[in-house]
Amino acid sequence: MHDPNPEPDELAxxxxxxxxxxxxxxxxxxxxxxxxxxxxxxxxxAADALGDMAKVDVxxxxxxxxxxxxxxxxxxGGSSLIAGLKTSANFRTAVVEWLRKNRPSTLELTAPDPxxxxxxxxxxxxxxxxxxxELVARRAGDAALRLERDAAVLKAxxxxxxxxxxxxxxxxxxxxxxxIREEAEVxxxxxxKRLREQGVRLKExxxxxxxAATEVAQARAEAQAQLVRLTxxxxxxxxxxxxxxxxAARAEADADVARQSAREARQAxxxxxxxxxxxxxGAVNGLRRELAxxxxxxxxxxxxxxxxxxxxxVGRVEDPAALDRLLALxxxxxxxxxxxxxxxxxxxxxxxxxxxxxxxxxxVLAARTGAEVTLVFDGAGVVAVPAAAPRGVRxxxxxxxxxxxxxxxxxxxxxxxxxxxxxxxxxxxxADSVRRRGAHPVPSAVLLARLGRV
Numbered sequence: 001m002h003d004p005n006p007e008p009d010e011l012a013x014x015x016x017x018x019x020x021x022x023x024x025x026x027x028x029x030x031x032x033x034x035x036x037x038x039x040x041x042x043x044x045x046a047a048d049a050l051g052d053m054a055k056v057d058v059x060x061x062x063x064x065x066x067x068x069x070x071x072x073x074x075x076x077g078g079s080s081l082i083a084g085l086k087t088s089a090n091f092r093t094a095v096v097e098w099l100r101k102n103r104p105s106t107l108e109l110t111a112p113d114p115x116x117x118x119x120x121x122x123x124x125x126x127x128x129x130x131x132x133x134e135l136v137a138r139r140a141g142d143a144a145l146r147l148e149r150d151a152a153v154l155k156a157x158x159x160x161x162x163x164x165x166x167x168x169x170x171x172x173x174x175x176x177x178x179x180i181r182e183e184a185e186v187x188x189x190x191x192x193k194r195l196r197e198q199g200v201r202l203k204e205x206x207x208x209x210x211x212a213a214t215e216v217a218q219a220r221a222e223a224q225a226q227l228v229r230l231t232x233x234x235x236x237x238x239x240x241x242x243x244x245x246x247x248a249a250r251a252e253a254d255a256d257v258a259r260q261s262a263r264e265a266r267q268a269x270x271x272x273x274x275x276x277x278x279x280x281x282g283a284v285n286g287l288r289r290e291l292a293x294x295x296x297x298x299x300x301x302x303x304x305x306x307x308x309x310x311x312x313x314v315g316r317v318e319d320p321a322a323l324d325r326l327l328a329l330x331x332x333x334x335x336x337x338x339x340x341x342x343x344x345x346x347x348x349x350x351x352x353x354x355x356x357x358x359x360x361x362x363x364v365l366a367a368r369t370g371a372e373v374t375l376v377f378d379g380a381g382v383v384a385v386p387a388a389a390p391r392g393v394r395x396x397x398x399x400x401x402x403x404x405x406x407x408x409x410x411x412x413x414x415x416x417x418x419x420x421x422x423x424x425x426x427x428x429x430x431a432d433s434v435r436r437r438g439a440h441p442v443p444s445a446v447l448l449a450r451l452g453r454v
Contacts, residue, residue, distance in 0.1 A: 031086040041119040046081040047073035049098035057094035191258040198251040205244035212237040300414035317442040320450040327369040329420040337425035338377040344444040366392035378404040
C-alpha cells in the first residue's frame with residue numbers, strides 16, 4: 001500500500017543525481033543487520049562476479065563456492081559470499097571492478113529500486129550506504145506489516161461471514177420451532193372440538209335414557225304382557241348408554257393422550273431450542289477466544305523480559321511419583337532453576353558440562369511426558385552461550401543485572417490462571433513466591449531422582 005505521507009528520506013537520497021561511482025573502500029555498514037532482500041542482491045552480484053574473477057582475488061573461504069554451478073552459487077553459498085564481501089576489501093573491490101566492466105548499471109546510486117541502489121552503495125562503501133540500508137529495512141518492515149494487516153482483515157471478514165451464517169441458521173431453526181408449535185396448537189384445538197362434540201352426544205344419550213325410563217314406568221301399568229318387551233327395551237337403552245359412556249371415556253382418554261403428546265412435543269422443542277442457543281454461545285465464545293489469541297503463536301514464556309534464549313491448589317512435591325503425576329497434567333509447564341539443580345546433582349563438573357548434562361536429560365523427559373520445559377540459568381559470568389538447545393527444551397540466560405530467580409518469577413506470572421506450572425528449585429524464597437503465584441514448587445533432589453530413571 002502506498003504511503004500518502006512518505007518520510008523525506010524515502011523519496012531520494014540527497015545530492016546523488018550527479019554522483020560518480022567510486023572504487024570500493026572500507027565498508028561502514030552493519031553487515032549483520034542487512035535486510036534479507038539486500039543480502040540476496042549482494043550475494044547474486046558477488047556470485048556473478050566470482051565466476052570470472054582471478055584466483056588471486058578469490059578469498060580462500062570462497063574457492064569452494066567458485067566451483068559451484070553459476071545458478072547455484074548465490075543460493076548455496078550466499079552466506080559465504082556475504083561474509084567474503086564483509087571481511088575482504090580486495091574481494092569487494094574485485095566485485096566492483098567486474099560489475100563496472102560487465103554490468104555498470106548495477107553500480108548506479110540513483111537506481112529507482114532502493115534495493116539495487118543500496119547494494120551499489122554498500123559495495124562502493126559510499127557514505128549514504130547506511131541511509132539506503134535503513135530505507136530498505138524500513139520498506140521491508142512496512143511490507144511485512146501490510147501483509148500481516150491484510151491477513152488479519154481477511155480473517156476478520158471470514159469470521160464475520162461465519163457469524164452471519166450462524167445467525168441465519170439460528171433464525172431458520174427458530175422459525176421451524178415456531179411452525180411446529182403452531183401446528184401443535186392447531187391439533188390441540190381440533191381435539192378439543194372433538195371432545196365437545198362427544199359431550200353433546202353423551203348428553204343426548206342421557207336424555208334418551210331418561211325418556212326410555214319414563215316410557216317403561218308408564219307401560220308397566222298398561223299390560224303385564226308388555227313388561228318383558230319394555231324391560232328388554234330398557235336394558236337395550238342402558239347398554240346403548242353404557243356404550244356411549246365408554247365412547248366418551250375413550251374420547252376423553254384420547255384427548256388426554258393428545259394433550260400429553262402436545263406437551264411432550266413442546267418440551268422437546270424447548271430442549272432443542274436451548275441446545276441450539278448453547279451451541280451458538282459456544283461458537284461465539286470460540287470466536288472470541290480465537291480473535292483474542294490469534295491461533296498458534298509464541299507462548300507466554302517466549303515473551304518474558306529479563307532473559308535471552310540460547311540461540312537455537314499448590315503444595316510441595318516430595319517424591320518422583322508426585323512429580324510424574326504433575327507432569328501428566330494437560331499443557332503442564334515445567335520451569336527449572338538450572339544451577340540450583342546442577343549444583344545439587346553434580347557440582348564437581350565445570351559449569352558448561354553441568355548445563356549440557358541437564359539440558360539433554362530434560363530433553364529426554366520432555367519427549368516422554370510432552371510437557372513444555374523451560375530451563376533458566378543465571379547469565380552472569382557465562383562466557384560462551386550454547387548455540388542451540390535440544391528439541392523440546394527452552395534454555396534461557398538472565399540478562400546482565402537480572403537474577404535467574406526473578407526470571408523464574410516472571411515466567412510463572414506470565415502464565416494464564418489455571419494452567420499447571422511446576423517450578424523445580426531448592427531455593428525457599430523462590431519456592432514460596434511461585435507457590436503464592438499458583439505454581440507447584442519441587443525440590444531439585446526430586447527432579448534429579450526422576451531424571452535418574454530416564
